[in-house]
Amino acid sequence: QKEVEQNSGPLSVPEGAIASLNCTYSDRGSQSFFWYRQYSGKSPELIMSIYSNGDKEDGRFTAQLNKASQYVSLLIRDSQPSDSATYLCAVYPNDYKLSFGAGTTVTVRA
Amino acid sequence: DTGVSQDPRHKITKRGQNVTFRCDPISEHNRLYWYRQTLGQGPEFLTYFQNEAQLEKSRLLSDRFSAERPKGSFSTLEIQRTEQGDSAMYLCASSLAVGYEQYFGPGTRLTVT
Numbered sequence: 001q002k003e004v005e006q007n008s009g010p011l012s013v014p015e016g017a018i019a020s021l022n023c024t025y026s027d028r029g030s031q032s033f034f035w036y037r038q039y040s041g042k043s044p045e046l047i048m049s050i051y052s053n054g055d056k057e058d059g060r061f062t063a064q065l066n067k068a069s070q071y072v073s074l075l076i077r078d079s080q081p082s083d084s085a086t087y088l089c090a091v092y093p094n095d096y097k098l099s100f101g102a103g104t105t106v107t108v109r110a
Numbered sequence: 111d112t113g114v115s116q117d118p119r120h121k122i123t124k125r126g127q128n129v130t131f132r133c134d135p136i137s138e139h140n141r142l143y144w145y146r147q148t149l150g151q152g153p154e155f156l157t158y159f160q161n162e163a164q165l166e167k168s169r170l171l172s173d174r175f176s177a178e179r180p181k182g183s184f185s186t187l188e189i190q191r192t193e194q195g196d197s198a199m200y201l202c203a204s205s206l207a208v209g210y211e212q213y214f215g216p217g218t219r220l221t222v223t
Contacts (some may be wrong), residue, residue: 003159032209043201043217044153087154096166097143100152110121 001026006092006101014109019076021104024088026070032092033065035074037085038103044088048074079108112136112176112216116202122221123192130188131218135204142185143212144177145201146170159185192222 007022023037032051036044050056050063050072062075071093076083086103093099113222116135122136127162135142145153156175157167158209161182171177174192189196199219 034211036214043199043214044215046211049211088151090212095156096158096208097168098153098203098212099155102150102152 002025002101003075003093003099004101006087006089009086010105012107012109013053013078013079015081017079019062019079019083019106021074021076021087021089021106023072023091023101025072025089025091025093026072027091027093028067029069030070030091031092032069033063033072034090034098035063035072036088036090038088039085042085043108053069053087076106077091080091080106081108084108087097114202114204114213114217116200118214118218119216120219120221122223125222126191127195128188128190128214129192129220130186131200131220132184132186132203133183133202133215135202136213139206139213140182141205141207141212142179142207143203144185145203147199147217148197156187167175177207189220194221194222195223196220 013019025087038044048063050065060077064073087104088103089100089101117132143158144156147153148149159179199217201217202215205212
């Protein structure tokens with residue numbers, strides 16, 4: 001079982017719609033959770049971090065965490081063409097390394 | 111620019127040659143990480159430093175790979191006797207402390223021909 005799994009893409013959404021990305025993790029002791037955005041050929045850029053159960057909003061992005069279900073999600077509201085990228089879910093299963101999912105590629109159609 | 115920097119950004123080398131990459135972390139961050147990323151995959155952990163001490167190495171890091179962080183500042187990652195399977199993006203990240211956000215540099219794309 002992979003440590004971090006993301007819903008397989010690609011995900012295509014029309015401009016202005018909500019993009020919903022899901023992630024599950026295997027280590028129940030994980031405490032820190034992150035979403036990174038990665039444009040083609042570039043390095044990952046941190047867009048959200050979440051540490052407690054519930055929702056965290058930052059602009060058009062909302063991260064949701066449910067530790068009991070070992071589930072993290074990212075919602076992108078009012079999707080824009082500039083949101084077209086691969087989104088990586090990352091989890092700290094221990095105290096030193098991040099474990100990443102394989103990523104979900106999002107395409108926003110104009 | 112006060113972010114993580116990496117040099118070079120691109121490296122093309124012939125199989126069997128040695129290559130060295132450099133990473134300069136965010137200045138107040140004492141943790142520095144190296145990852146490798148191949149197409150269609152998320153970054154995979156290679157090794158990390160707390161200050162100058164290398165505290166963990168992945169089993170991905172064969173004996174051809176070595177990393178240093180002298181004086182707890184910049185870090186270097188050397189690959190000896192490169193193989194075509196070493197072709198990847200090598201990413202460096204830094205963080206303030208345990209469990210905190212990691213910020214990535216622009217990466218070094220290595221192509222082994």
